[in-house]
Amino acid sequence: MLYDALIAPFAEFEFMRRALVGVFALALGGAPVGVFLMLRRMSLTGDAMAHAILPGAALGFLVAGLDLFAMTLGGIVAGVTVAVGAGFIARATQLKEDASLAAFYLVSLALGVTIVSLKGSNVDLLHILFGTVLALDNATLYLLSGIATVTLLVLAVSWRPLVLECVDPLFLRSVSRAGAPVHFAFLTLMVINLVGGFHALGTLLAVGLMMLPAATARFWATDITRMIAIAIGAAILSGIVGLLVSYHAGVPAGPAIILTAGVVYAVSVVLGPVGGLRRRLVPGRHLEA
Amino acid sequence: MTAALAFRDLTLGYDRHPAVHHLNGAVEEGALLAVVGPNGAGKTTLLKGIVGALRPLAGKIELGRVRVRDIGYLPQAAEIDRSFPISVYDLVAMGLWRSAGLTGGIGRADRVRLDQAISAVGLAGFESRAIGTLSVGQMQRALFARLLLQDAQVILLDEPFAALDAKTVSDLLDLVRRWHGERRTVLAVLHDIELVRARFPETLLLAREPVAWGQTLEVLTPENLLSARRMCEVFHDDAAVCEDAA
Amino acid sequence: MRLRTILAALAVLAGAIAASAQEKVLVVATFSILGDFVKNVGGDRVALEVLVGPNGDAHVYSPSPSDAKKLAAAKVVFTNGLRLEGWIDRLVKAAGSRAAVVTATKGIAPIEAAERSGHKAEHGTDPHAWQSVANAKIYVTNVRDGLIAVDPAGRATYEKNARDYLAQLDALEAEVKAEVARIEPERRRIITSHDAFGYFRAAYGVQFIAPQGVSTDAEASAKDVAAIIRQIRRQRIPAVFLENISDPRLLQRIADETGARIGGTLYSDALSDEKGPAASYIDMMRHNVKELKAALTS
Numbered sequence: 001m002l003y004d005a006l007i008a009p010f011a012e013f014e015f016m017r018r019a020l021v022g023v024f025a026l027a028l029g030g031a032p033v034g035v036f037l038m039l040r041r042m043s044l045t046g047d048a049m050a051h052a053i054l055p056g057a058a059l060g061f062l063v064a065g066l067d068l069f070a071m072t073l074g075g076i077v078a079g080v081t082v083a084v085g086a087g088f089i090a091r092a093t094q095l096k097e098d099a100s101l102a103a104f105y106l107v108s109l110a111l112g113v114t115i116v117s118l119k120g121s122n123v124d125l126l127h128i129l130f131g132t133v134l135a136l137d138n139a140t141l142y143l144l145s146g147i148a149t150v151t152l153l154v155l156a157v158s159w160r161p162l163v164l165e166c167v168d169p170l171f172l173r174s175v176s177r178a179g180a181p182v183h184f185a186f187l188t189l190m191v192i193n194l195v196g197g198f199h200a201l202g203t204l205l206a207v208g209l210m211m212l213p214a215a216t217a218r219f220w221a222t223d224i225t226r227m228i229a230i231a232i233g234a235a236i237l238s239g240i241v242g243l244l245v246s247y248h249a250g251v252p253a254g255p256a257i258i259l260t261a262g263v264v265y266a267v268s269v270v271l272g273p274v275g276g277l278r279r280r281l282v283p284g285r286h287l288e289a
Numbered sequence: 290m291t292a293a294l295a296f297r298d299l300t301l302g303y304d305r306h307p308a309v310h311h312l313n314g315a316v317e318e319g320a321l322l323a324v325v326g327p328n329g330a331g332k333t334t335l336l337k338g339i340v341g342a343l344r345p346l347a348g349k350i351e352l353g354r355v356r357v358r359d360i361g362y363l364p365q366a367a368e369i370d371r372s373f374p375i376s377v378y379d380l381v382a383m384g385l386w387r388s389a390g391l392t393g394g395i396g397r398a399d400r401v402r403l404d405q406a407i408s409a410v411g412l413a414g415f416e417s418r419a420i421g422t423l424s425v426g427q428m429q430r431a432l433f434a435r436l437l438l439q440d441a442q443v444i445l446l447d448e449p450f451a452a453l454d455a456k457t458v459s460d461l462l463d464l465v466r467r468w469h470g471e472r473r474t475v476l477a478v479l480h481d482i483e484l485v486r487a488r489f490p491e492t493l494l495l496a497r498e499p500v501a502w503g504q505t506l507e508v509l510t511p512e513n514l515l516s517a518r519r520m521c522e523v524f525h526d527d528a529a530v531c532e533d534a535a
Numbered sequence: 536m537r538l539r540t541i542l543a544a545l546a547v548l549a550g551a552i553a554a555s556a557q558e559k560v561l562v563v564a565t566f567s568i569l570g571d572f573v574k575n576v577g578g579d580r581v582a583l584e585v586l587v588g589p590n591g592d593a594h595v596y597s598p599s600p601s602d603a604k605k606l607a608a609a610k611v612v613f614t615n616g617l618r619l620e621g622w623i624d625r626l627v628k629a630a631g632s633r634a635a636v637v638t639a640t641k642g643i644a645p646i647e648a649a650e651r652s653g654h655k656a657e658h659g660t661d662p663h664a665w666q667s668v669a670n671a672k673i674y675v676t677n678v679r680d681g682l683i684a685v686d687p688a689g690r691a692t693y694e695k696n697a698r699d700y701l702a703q704l705d706a707l708e709a710e711v712k713a714e715v716a717r718i719e720p721e722r723r724r725i726i727t728s729h730d731a732f733g734y735f736r737a738a739y740g741v742q743f744i745a746p747q748g749v750s751t752d753a754e755a756s757a758k759d760v761a762a763i764i765r766q767i768r769r770q771r772i773p774a775v776f777l778e779n780i781s782d783p784r785l786l787q788r789i790a791d792e793t794g795a796r797i798g799g800t801l802y803s804d805a806l807s808d809e810k811g812p813a814a815s816y817i818d819m820m821r822h823n824v825k826e827l828k829a830a831l832t833s
Contacts, residue, residue, distance in 0.1 A: 132754065
């Protein structure tokens with residue numbers, strides 16, 4: 001019985017196995033990036049990025065027609081330009097990250113709409129660019145795995161300056177010139193995780209699996225390494241359960257996974273030991289020291 | 290004696306308004322220098338300039354035998370993101386930057402130094418606490434521990450004792466004295482004139498422009514202090530372009 | 536004086552006869568396929584207006600004021616009937632048209648509509664009678680008779696045009712049967728969300744199976760995809776013609792996992808525009824059969 005409910009769907013259907021691998025890869029690459037985004041108060045960047053990539057995708061469309069590879073590549077270029085440009089302005093001027101990014105992505109979106117209208121057709125480019133977790137072909141799986149690998153490698157190498165940049169940027173500046181390059185490398189990681197995620201899985205799933213597990217982990221850990229581990233775990237759990245819900249109950253796959261992640265998040269808000277509602281609702285007795 | 294730091298007609302500021310105006314002088318190696326002055330005198334700005342966070346509007350800063358990354362800098366604690374989830378241990382460990390670098394491991398010798406630094410500032414037992422749970426005093430102690438680990442030749446302290454209780458101040462001052470004994474150059478921006486008179490042999494009285502620089506007792510006269518206060522109250526929105534040069 | 540009046544009257548009459556000989560008969564056809572039949576039978580004698588143009592959907596068409604105007608001026612309106620155009624009766628009345636209304640499917644034995652999701656929510660007859668060429672011939676004869684009724688002067692032309700066109704349809708019928716015969720019998724089935732091929736199936740023996748699940752444009756669920764894969768595997772369906780799955784990657788995944796082939800576009804309810812592969816009825820049937828054969832022959 002339990003086998004039928006939990007294992008059989010994956011055993012019987014290849015698309016289910018592929019979806020699982022895809023979610024795995026996205027969790028490994030996207031969840032750590034999401035934790036950093038959350039800690040840097042950039043949680044809404046994902047949605048901004050979904051709009052910012054339009055001119056890149058549009059240019060890819062102008063050059064190569066409805067070729068997914070060209071459009072995705074264009075999207076990545078546009079995304080990196082917007083993210084790094086916004087980051088640079090935020091560092092070099094008094095404008096903060098959020099305003100800088102807002103300015104960039106709005107201009108980018110308008111540019112994209114203009115480019116699309118030049119070609120005359122009313123094609124909903126972004127709709128075409130966004131995939132679904134149930135349709136992962138080999139190329140897409142390689143893309144997701146590649147992104148996860150690159151992300152983990154870059155994070156491993158730039159761990160210290162990245163953390164320092166978040167906690168005490170002045171100190172970092174005084175001991176090293178790695179601050180700016182590391183920051184831009186992080187922004188690039190964010191863009192490839194997002195755009196790759198859009199291409200493979202659609203916006204909802206890509207952004208959702210980045211940010212919801214990060215928010216969840218906030219309530220279970222006081223240390224960033226553990227936070228990232230919990231975020232990855234939450235993402236994978238949401239993926240598995242969400243796919244099973246979609247399989248048994250007929251809920252669309254992407255939303256099912258995100259709804260599951262949402263439930264995990266809600267449970268964490270209430271029951272999480274760190275900074276959640278639990279201590280408010282049930283204060284418990286205080287310690288000796 | 291050689292100069293650890295030298296200022297040549299240095300002007301630092303924001304948006305073309307000078308916060309430090311035409312500063313000339315040198316800090317000898319091994320000096321224990323207090324930088325005092327009224328609010329808005331440019332003291333924090335001066336430290337930021339030394340450490341490279343601010344580019345001079347005019348003039349230059351010469352760094353003697355050290356590079357910027359060999360300077361130990363303690364900014365005002367408000368600039369640190371206390372909500373970030375790292376432990377006291379990890380915060381202090383940042384001081385090992387010079388030896389561990391980007392990816393280098395932290396060896397056993399380093400760990401011993403880490404533990405010693407944490408004990409030296411009286412934070413033994415706090416290693417795994419998140420920095421967000423520390424009081425102001427405990428945070429300052431942690432930052433001093435980090436400074437200890439940095440093993441820097443030049444140390445800059447920006448308002449290190451603000452809002453601390455007497456015991457903490459006294460403990461940290463002992464560390465400063467230790468550094469001075471080890472012939473490190475220490476600059477400290479301070480508000481407490483009495484503390485400066487008691488513990489710091491050399492003082493720079495800054496009120497955007499240098500009012501006096503030298504032996505503490507000669508610098509901190511009532512006349513000097515009065516003129517410093519007067520000089521500082523000026524900040525014109527439509528000031529004319531400055532024609533002076535040193 | 537009387538003579539002058541008579542001569543004047545004769546002149547006017549002659550003019551009227553001459554004018555009417557050059558003046559085309561205004562006719563309206565409700566949708567593109569029917570319009571094609573009317574064009575072939577009517578030839579130059581008719582000025583044809585089609586309400587639901589190429590690639591249009593006659594099931595859910597909402598008429599505009601210019602349609603009413605066309606109807607008001609027309610001599611005859613050709614409809615499909617069989618409940619295809621639910622909107623036509625009201626439109627004719629609202630237009631105040633005194634045109635004759637001809638139901639082109641008169642005499643065709645209707646088929647029950649298959650139960651499917653999508654357009655045909657109601658049970659009842661399947662209106663897509665033209666999918667069988669034999670039925671198309673009945674359409675043509677009805678059109679011919681309808682034109683003759685309102686324009687007796689053109690009887691000879693209409694009868695000749697109809698004869699020629701019917702001959703073409705006979706050739707088409709033979710062609711379709713021959714092509715289908717080239718497909719192995721156990722491969723004569725596809726999955727499609729089109730619900731318009733009931734008559735084709737009855738006439739030529741190809742099965743058009745409805746997909747279980749994945750019926751709309753909305754995002755697919757794992758359950759839907761699993762259902763359709765199971766169905767394709769179980770019923771050993773060799774090809775999928777699922778144009779309503781907007782994500783080509785999903786379609787490819789289903790094809791990869793079942794070994795089915797992805798078919799091209801099938802035209803069921805309307806002709807394509809002039810540049811498309813189904814600009815006339817005969818082209819449409821040829822195109823559909825070609826697509827079917829390409830997908831189903833191993």
